[in-house]
Amino acid sequence: MNRRSIVIILLLALIAAIILWNAFDDEETIELDQNSEALIPDFTATGLETRVFESDGRLAQQIRADHMAHFSALNLTNLENPVYITYLDELAVNPAETGSIWEVSANTGRYYEGERLELEDNVLVLNLSNTGYIDEIRTDFIYIDLQNRTMHTDSPVTIEGTQFIVNGNGMRVDLEAQQLELIHHVETIYYPRSARP
Numbered sequence: 001m002n003r004r005s006i007v008i009i010l011l012l013a014l015i016a017a018i019i020l021w022n023a024f025d026d027e028e029t030i031e032l033d034q035n036s037e038a039l040i041p042d043f044t045a046t047g048l049e050t051r052v053f054e055s056d057g058r059l060a061q062q063i064r065a066d067h068m069a070h071f072s073a074l075n076l077t078n079l080e081n082p083v084y085i086t087y088l089d090e091l092a093v094n095p096a097e098t099g100s101i102w103e104v105s106a107n108t109g110r111y112y113e114g115e116r117l118e119l120e121d122n123v124l125v126l127n128l129s130n131t132g133y134i135d136e137i138r139t140d141f142i143y144i145d146l147q148n149r150t151m152h153t154d155s156p157v158t159i160e161g162t163q164f165i166v167n168g169n170g171m172r173v174d175l176e177a178q179q180l181e182l183i184h185h186v187e188t189i190y191y192p193r194s195a196r197p
Contacts, residue, residue: 082109
C-alpha cells in the first residue's frame, strides 16, 4: 500500500468514528432528556384528597396530603404529610358508629396508583375505633398494600395500648382480619390499670 491509500483509509476511519460518536452522543442526550422529563412532575397539588369506594358505594379508604407531586411516567405521586384512613364498616352494624378504623400518618410518602402506599419518617398508626387493645403504633417506615389492605414494616415498632407498651422489630398487619404479627419481639411493659403514667 502506498501513502496515499493509507491516508485515505485513515481519513475514512476518522470520518466514520466522528459519525458514530455523534450518533451515540445523540442517543445519550435523548435518553437523558427522557429521564429528566420523568423527574419533572406532571402536576402538583395542595390539600388534595383521594377516595376509594366499595362496589356498594361505601367509602373504603382515603389518602390526603398537604402537598402532592404526580409523575405519570413513573406511576408515582410523592406526598408531604400524608394521611391514610381505612374504613372497615363490615365490623359494625351501623357504619356511622364505627367510622374510620385505622389512620396512618407520616412526614413523607409515595403513592403508587392504587397499588401501594409507602410512608416514612414519624409514622403513626392510630386505632380510631372503640374496639381492640391497640391504641397506636409508631415506626419509621411502613408499606401499605392498598388492594389487600395489609401493612408491613421491617423497622423498629412501638405498639401501645391502655395497659401495655410492646417494642419490637418489624410487623405485619392484616387490616381486614384485624390481626397484627410482631416479627421480632424486644420487650413488653405491662401497667396495671391504676399505674399507667
